[in-house]
Amino acid sequence: MRDVAIIATAQTKHVRSATTVNEVELIQPVIQEVIERSGVARHDFDFTCSGSSDYLAGQPFSFVMTLDAVGAWPPISESHVEMDGAWALYEAWVKIQTGHADTALVYSYGKSSPGDLPRVLSRMTDPYYEAPLWPTSVDIAALQARAAIQAGVTSEQAMADIAYRSRTSAAANPFAQLTTSAQPLALMDEEYLADPLRRHDCAPVTDGGVAIVLAAGDKARSLCSRPAWIRGIDHRADGHHLNFRDLTTSPSVRIAAEKAGVANGPIEIAELHTCFTHHEPILRSALGLADDVEVNPSGGPLAANPMMAAGLIRMVEVANRIHSGDVSRGVAHATGGHALQHNLIAVLEGEG
């Protein structure tokens, strides 16, 4: 495998509702910023790949217009996934592995504010047996949280602690949406949103986007003083039908973590795509993280959750800490589907 690194990153200031900009206007400044930071000329990218969702945009082929934010003229080698941008990064990493590209621009974005997000996400279920019931993302997560509590994986107290820690950590993240929290005990006095989930257990509804630049080998070394090398990357799916799954564990994360080589060295930080507080203990266990591993120092999705971007942002947050020299080895996780159905794991390292 070729050495491939994240050499530049950029993201929006994440907000509840970016009412004054459309998707092109939202992502264009981020793309401009990451291109400038990378030192790669706009027309010198060998490959471009993006991730977004038509269901969030409320329009078929919504990514077509967003291509205007790239400036695809003269024509470019380009592709798009209907998944989180973490998978666009995966496609770009594979493209570089084929030898057809040495550099790649990857971006993703989502504006969830125009719709009722939990209800929109109910369309992401089996169309015959589940979708007619209109189960929201929060409803499904609540079933998983209840199973996890009953299995002793977590507790309402532990979940409140995670919410508190995530949002107070986010105070140091200039891009985060939620940066304050009441004390855990006070959080537990609140009403249930969907038993056993309270509002603080759920990631917020967010508008935002993210962009990164990948480069291979010497190209990365020449453009970045401390590249964040992708030492391993893999993604796996679990089944869809809730009744076929043990919701308290994540077999797909376990496989992807092994393939990505998470255990091949000490992990200093983990940025995990935790859309709900109870995801953290499930992921920690499946990844085999030691107790002293810091999880989501950025605040994670519980502090800013732009759909289709929140997974790629996890890679950005690890990469930024490697670029700055604060961290030498970290793991990033992205998820898709309900109840952690589809998971991507990447191990990033400095040096090398």
Added chain:
Amino acid sequence: MGAERVAVVGVGQTKYTAVRGDVSLPGLLREATFRALEDAQMTLADIDAIVIGKAPDFFEGIMVPEYSFVEALGAVGKPIFRVHTAGSVSGSTAIVASGLIESGVHERVLTIGWEMQSCSEAMWALSFNMPFQQQLVAGAGGYFAPYIRQYIARSNAPDDTGVLVALKDRQNALKNPYAHLHEHDISYESVKESLMLWDPIRYSETCPSSDGAIALILTNEAGGDAASAEGRPPAWVHGTSFRSEPAMAAGRDQVSPQAGKDCAADVYRQAGITNPREQIDVVEMYVPFSWYEPMWLENLGFAEEGTGWQLTHDGVTAMDGDLPINCSGGVLSTNPIGASGMIRFGEAALQVRGMAGEHQIDGARTALGHAYGGAAQFYAMWVVGADKP
């Protein structure tokens, strides 16, 4: 090409039709998948990863529908990946799948393109709003008709060029049991007298709306060699490329877009093709409206600018011509949008494997699969050959 050679060892298609009311959505994908696995002499357990492409989720009204197909496709614990690049999508999807093998990441990849268009009215989904322009709400035909008229004005092509293309493709479809339209009574007159929908595109010169799926099994060189040794010839991938340009850009030529020219140049370079007219034996070209055959003949370098229509009129593109195009019946006879690109790629593979049945071109060694999408702005192509690259 990169480190590892890529071989197509399995092709499976559903019967394409207006309404596949007899199967569920995962059932549709399984039908194509199991035919491809049978062709490749494999089972789902042999598959390392699955790459799926389709057009917008709104067509079936399910967000990321692949997630609910995971069990049906035996994908639990495996990588499953979803591509969406407009009408070219399943061509792009096959290229992404090919990259997984070329890069050495996986050895055996299943890739599927599908659409169940009967779930909705695709024409409205295809009438998306262009900023600063009046919304046509006239489907893809309404969008492309002005560019076809521009092509006619530039080339002075005879009025009936499109009629000849439609007649040829629909007659070719009679030799393809999977094709959606089997119009046994079609004639030059019946096409010419059919209703004018978007001048100059007549009803019989436009693609149908179809349900269907296609699946391909791709392997590395060892897998291709093994299939070959067992008497099942693979199609070897000689080059893959995609290119995109904006829907709107100053100076953009929508009649013969630069992205199409660049994509062809890239895939020819990889495949060592310097004279496509001489070196390519058969083409599966994305022609949803009849006039796009002469237009793409020029864009892809098979004819000089303004002369593509002459190849059509001279019978060069017919099955007994020296550059047969769309022997399968093409998009004009079958159009499940999210599968149409991969059907072109898969039919190109069938031709060089000598497995295209009644619509086989004898001795086809090198074939081009071509797909386009959006406002004629997204392109995906591959060149496959009977010989190892």
